Amino acid sequence: MIQVTPRIEPSKLMTFASPLLAIFLTLIFGSILFSLLDKDPLEAMHLLLIAPLSDAYNISEMLVKMGPLLLCAVGLSLCYRANLWNIGAEGQLLIGALGGSAMALQFVDSDVWYALPLTLVAGIISGMIWAAIPTLLKLKFNSNLILTTIMFNYIALYLLLWGVHGPLRDPEGFGFPESAIFSDATLLPLLSEDGRAHIGIIFAILLSLFAAFVLAKSHLGFQIRVFGADEAAAKYAGFNRTKLTWAVMLFAGALAGLAGVSEVAGPIGQLVPGISPGYGYSAIIVAYLGRLHPLGALLSATFMAVLYMGGDLAQIEMGIPIAVVGMFQGVLLFFLLACDFFIHYRLTLPSNSQYQN
Amino acid sequence: MDIDFITQILFAAIKTGTPLLLIALGEVICEKSGVLNLGQEGMMLMGAVVGFLAAYTTGSAGFGIIGAILMGMIMSLIFAFLVLHLGANQVATGLALTIFGTGLSAFVGADVVGQTVQGFQPIIIPLLSDIPIVGKILFTHDLLVYLSFALAGLVAYVANHTRTGLVLKAVGENPNAANAIGIRVLRVRYCAIMFGGAMAGLSGAYMSLVYTPMWVENMSSGRGWIALALVVFASWRVGNIMLGAYLFGLASIMHLVLQGMGWSISPNLLAMLPYVATVFVMVIISADQFKEKLLAPKSLGKPFDPRQMA
């Protein structure tokens, strides 16, 4: 009979292979699902995974989706490494968009050079504030970070809706829940003529490299890692729990806020209700898939962006509901958690130990 | 504002709070055994969509309820296997369950969005419903609400006055000790988790078959999360859970109350109320760290390794 035995040391091979194995299993699951729905699995897989990279326009769109995913995931990676269960990236993103829009709307008719930087800063600070409140509640009142950040996601959504229906609504917009269209002065420069990809993705990549460096090489990064791995040891070492918590949470909030303002000051160009197809939640999966490492997040954000794009294409060309993307993400995380089991345990056949009867 | 209005509001508060009550009853048992299941939203939505589809295709709401309960249990079983047998992190797995359930329910229900079914009709209990005021508030509900009353009583009784409740408490406090004295910890936790799943499914069915008899994506709007906060708020006690559920129900229908009082506030701001209320409640409760450490099941969220002895 197959036995499960613990490993003496965790398997380095499985640590890298597990995400790949999880992706593979998810694709198999997807293929079976599509067959059951009378859709050609191979065609679906092609649309989901290959088509998004097939031409410059598609790649550009993929980069548009990758930016916010990567930004949020980098922040979340640090949070989860520190054992801070910040689920609020979505809300921080939305508030970043809201705050950034409020600033951008001050410059609708102007052309000054500082319009864009101010807009971005407004977005970043808004995101930081939205992360700061649950952090304060946690540090001062010991409230559960998971629940507070989730509640704040919902509150952010309704704040956004209120903003777009009320104070920030375009007076000349015929009553639609949208803000005025931003002036060019507050839009992020494009990367190329083809498509909507903008320099936001460059920010994201640079920040990811920065976070990776801090985590591996700096004392702050070390303290974050210890704090997440063993809180008793962090306390014993005298690491300042308050300082670390603020640093990590505000950083994550800033990144999510930047992601949000980059959406409205980028591809969308105005404030609308549907800014995010759940980027903040998907970023959780991106972070996990990247093994909570900022560089890993680069790879997994690419994959996830491809999946998002592919989902759009699959819906247009094969009529598969867009919800398939969300479902895949969930299945992916399940398989990842299951495959991670093999990092610490292995399957063995009946042992040939000399000690047996 | 007159008596009739207040009566209607309280009636609506109970009705609105029922899905919360059902889920919270399930989660409190789960947490008492030491397992934190954050997958409530996912299980609830799957229960809602499966229940709806079952009722839609068979024409019977009863089949819908059964289907929903079964679905909830199946979803929770996935969670249980990952967490109990593969030792996966409870928080991450619960999140995965929510994301999966949300996505899968949207996928599965894509074709029936906006359709309606014949839900449950209110059952007016004779005699009792004639009691002035109280009668209208408590005894003119539909079957599932009465069921929720009964379930609350049952859970409270089992948790506090039976051997099963004692075993549950022991496992939640110290699973290693429980294992050492021969209690089958994994079996107890499996049962607790599946009970939680069943209740989450039932709660979902209530939403899609009774409360608003139709299916819409994401129709639970975070109630699963609020229920988690509710369990902490109630200090893991059933009586408090009931109270809390109805209070949140009240917060959810605030827009009706204010309309009735002649105030008009942006519906978006009012929609925030249950969530703001949840945050408020959590702050007050958790601020007493001492009390929380005292009342929370000691092993909540921690993995159990049977190979490790006390």
Added chain:
Amino acid sequence: MIENRCLDDKKPVDKPNNTRPRLTLKNITKEYPGCLANDKINMSLENGEIHALLGENGAGKSTLVKTIYGVVSPNAGELLWEGHTVKINNPAQARDLGIGMVFQHFSLFETLTVSQNIELCLSKVQLAAIPSLALRISELSEQYGLNVDPNKYVHSLSIGERQRVEIMRCLVQSVKLLILDEPTSVLTPQEVAGLFIVLNQLSKEGCSILFISHKLHEVTEICHSATILRAGKVVQTCNPNQETPASLAKMMVGDLADQDAGYAKKIGHDISLKVTALNLESAQPFGTHLKDINFDLLAGEILGIAGVAGNGQEELMSAISGEDDRAKPQMIELNHLPIGNLGAGKRRQLGMAYVPEERLGRGAVPDMSLSENTLLTHSKGFIKHGIVDWKGLKTYASKLISDYKVKCHGEFSEAQSLSGGNLQKFIMGREIGQAPKVLICAHPTWGVDVGAALAIHQALLSLRDQGAAILLVSEDIDELFLLADRMAAVCDGYLSPVVRCEDTNIDQIGQWMAGTFIDNTSEPVTQEMSS
């Protein structure tokens, strides 16, 4: 196996005619990945026999006992119960046979009453056979002098009382073989005497007792026979009465026993650490409040603090190390500097070092490498502008490993891959390597093999001789008398007077551990804490 004989004032145990031994182990073998815990163990117990299982930490006693109790299954070998071969797959089956076990770390539920705790262990059948559990508990309590109140909540009981509840649990189930895992390590000397009276009574009634210990003078006092384990094998089965503690020690650990003895006592000079009127409420729901603690720790001495676990040691160490910074500044002074409200990091910078009780999961991060774990407390000289000098750390960690003879694959080894003794040596080396003025040490050789224990003892003495002040907290009185120059005891958050080791003995310290020094007429002073 047991002949008629007199054991001091204990009644002789007659060997019954024609009955098989209660328990027989034949060639029991248990293998774990990377180590052979039990290697062809043979052992046998008669009815009413009190049998000691001796051996140092890591010898395999715990594993063997887990096999008997059904927690683990052996890879090879046979178990016979009253002559019949049995397979014990889980504790429930063990209990059905009549085997009861009292663990080193009790399996009791604090939020339940004594009665509820015991009820949980009984099967439905057993429960139905007892008309009133509370009554039965009271009866047994009378009969054996256990003093157990069925309606009390376990969290309100002392450690000694909790152990008696565990024994009561076995009695209610009519135990035929009672296994006790290091029962005396958590008791005061007086409580140990009380325990032995109970065990003798049980033995007279025919109950077999398996008594695991590493305390040799206790074994010679109460046990009829002993099996000595070393590195997983049986090295000797003997009659402890015909041996001395010294000869037993030699059988257990070989020649190392001689080396770890006879250390010279020193007298300290200037006051390094001064604790004045330390009053602190515990931060945990069931913790112990510190009440008016006063003492001086001198440079060049080892001050030992004795006490049964749960009497405030943890709270005291946290307050001194800085993990708990709620005290008023002047309550704790380091070289005349008030530090009572400073954090652990700051105190470390001022020259304090701490070896905590939990090595894995506090003293060291389990899945980080040894060089990373070095940085945990030793950051001086390795950080420039916030960036870590990993290369320098790795070199230094390698030096620590070789200086303290830490057995591992290298500085990259994860802390959790080291044995307890080696990890403790590493942590000790890390703290001592910072040339601290004050070193606080909690249970430094708990669960550590003899070789490592010797090395740790000598490292501590060497540090003392270089002029450091060392505060040593331990549950092992023998270790304290071996190493400490002056001693005190802590009980219920109060600190006894501090005396020189030469001027006291185990009996007095034992009494102090039970709290006889506490003057019940004086009110402890409660002060507000600084925020």
